[in-house]
Amino acid sequence: MEQSRLRELEDRCIQDSAPPCTALCPIHVDIRQMTLAVGAGDFSGGYKVFRKSVPFPEIIARTCDQPCQAKCNRETLGGVIRVAEIERACVEFSTEPLPKITVLPKKKSRVAIIGGGLSGLTAAFDLARKGYQVDLFEQTNRLGGQLWNFPESQLPRDILERETNIISQVGVKIHLGEKVEPSHPIWNEADAIYLGIGSVVLSEAKNLEVQAGDPSLRSGNHAIDPITFQTEHPKVFAGGSLLHPYSSVLSVSDGRRAAISIDRFLQNVSLTASRVNEGAYETRLYTNLAGLESVAPILPQQIRYTKEEAQAEAKRCLQCECMECVKSCEYLKHYGGYPKKYVREIYNNMSMLVRARTSNNFINSCALCGLCGEVCPTDLNMAQPIKETREKMVETSRMPASTHDFALRDMEFSNGEKFAMAKNAPVGCRGDPTGRPNNEYVFFPGCQLSGSSPDYTEKAYGFLRDTFH
Structure with a gap:
């Protein structure tokens, strides 16, 4: 089989394709695996799955706008899975200790992040972990950007501050209350710049001549590449609510994808190679829904799920696959x-x-x-x-x-002239007076004697001699 033929056949099998919810999630949370763990009562396991895709799990669990629900196969079978509430149950009921954050050795390249919202925070976090020298500039006196617009009951301020300050643990230099004007030296000092703010004139970034937040950007204006997030100035990248209405998961996705592009840009490699299925996409996975029972969603009796309610809701997940x-x-x-x-x-x-x-x-x-x-x-x-x-x-x-070719050839040999044995019964068996045996029966053990079960042949022959003596 040629390699091309192998690839063709492998590609036609869709079992490995992501379930619809994960494909549509901009940060590709493995919802199927997370609900499987929570459905079994393993909230720590569910949290570990969730955290793999999310740099700020306690924030996203409380602010996720659940784009995944638009393609949930449960929709026609009782109602979509309440994913955000299961995510929140994971972060609240998990007993898993916070993992140690690993950081690669420091690199010489310097990256400036302008804007302390989720998009900028994610880009800063990912690039700092890769060893880049990262400076984050926020013109207000606090990190989080539009996250502060969520009510305290939904996103407590202590959680918001604790989660956003994680970037300092990976070595990001935070500059609060500092607006980056066109004359700021960082434009020339930084090897790459990420604009993660929703109200900035991009022309400040070396005369890009495009107003950030302009609706034309959200409709695909060429000034910001939708795959790489690179602007018309090679070292300047932009994302977040510059490109779309505010969404916490989209902001994280933009920051993460832009960080990949910046890393590649600084390494002088292709920004576009192997960028398939980044962000939300349509899955190829087929799941047969015939004969499945309709089950209504589990509604929380209080503000949020109890452990039992979260587990029951997670069990509603169809665990979509083809097979x-x-x-x-x-x-x-x-x-x-x-x-x-x-x-x-x-x-x-x-x-x-x-x-x-x-x-x-x-x-x-x-x-x-x-x-x-x-x-x-x-x-x-x-x-x-x-x-x-x-x-x-x-x-x-x-x-x-x-x-069974060997067995056929072995039988052919064993039945030939080169392999044959015919043996009379021992002297003393029933026969004529001279002692010569007069055989009345023939025992044909087949290949058991010569190969597979000689012990069985010996016992069977002894039994026959005793029986017919």
């Missing part, structure tokens, strides 16, 4: 995987030169019925690559014509 072929095929089910995994195993098995080929049984066990292709949403028929692989491996002497 249509595996559901219909005992052969695929027996080997415990799915086509993308199997195709890779087949390729590796055929490519091995020295090591044992561990997938021969799998390759030879398929009945080539094609049922998997009939039920697959993308028409991936495993019979085709398996048949191709069998033929190629036999042709190159890497596999016998069948797995």
Whole structure:
């Protein structure tokens, strides 16, 4: 199998595709895994999953606007999953200690972040962890930007201040009450600049001639690249509410994606390579909803979920996956995987030169019925690559014509003239007076005597002699 053929087959299997909620989440929280943990009562496990994607989990859990709900497959089966409330339950009920934040050795490059909102905070956090010298400038006397517009009951001020000050732990230099005017030296001193503010004239950044917050930017104006967040000035990047109405998760996504671009820019590598599926996107995953029970959402009796309520709501998650072929095929089910995994195993098995080929049984066990292709949403028929692989491996002497080929050849040899034995019963058995045995029965043990079970043959022969003596 050629590499191109392997890639084509792997790409046609959609089982590895993200569930709709995760794909639509701008920061790609693994909601399926998080709800699985919470549904089992493991709030610490759910928190660990949540924190992997979120730099400020206690803030996002309380301010998330849940764009994921727009594609939730539960919508027609009782109602969408209340994801934000499950996230909040994770941060409130987790007993997991805060992980140690790792920071790479310091680099020479200096990055300026203008704006202390979520977008700027995220970019500063990510770049500082990568070792860059980061200065964050906020013209007010506090970090958080529009987060301060959320009511105290939703986002307590002590949590807001504690979470935003995390950036100081990774070495970010914070400049509060300092507005970056066009004459500020940072424009020339910084190797890269990120504008994470919603009210700034971009022309201040070396005459970019575009008003930040202008609705034209939100409709895709070319001044800010939607993939890399680079402006018309190569070293200046911009995001946050410059590009869209305020959203905490979108702000985090912008800051994180801009940080990737700045890191690449400073390393002088491509800003656009391998940027597929960053931010929200449409998943290819198919989930069959036929026959599933409709279950109404769990509504909190108080302001927020109890542990029991959060667990019950998390259990409503459908744990979206495809697996249509595996559901219909005992052969695929027996080997415990799915086509993308199997195709890779087949390729590796055929490519091995020295090591044992561990997938021969799998390759030879398929009945080539094609049922998997009939039920697959993308028409991936495993019979085709398996048949191709069998033929190629036999042709190159890497596999016998069948797995029982050895047994057939062994039987042919054992039945030939070079391997034969006929033995009379021992003297003393029933026979004529001279002592010569007069055999009345023939015992044919087959290959058990010569190979598989000689002990059984000896015991069976002894039993027959005793019985017919």
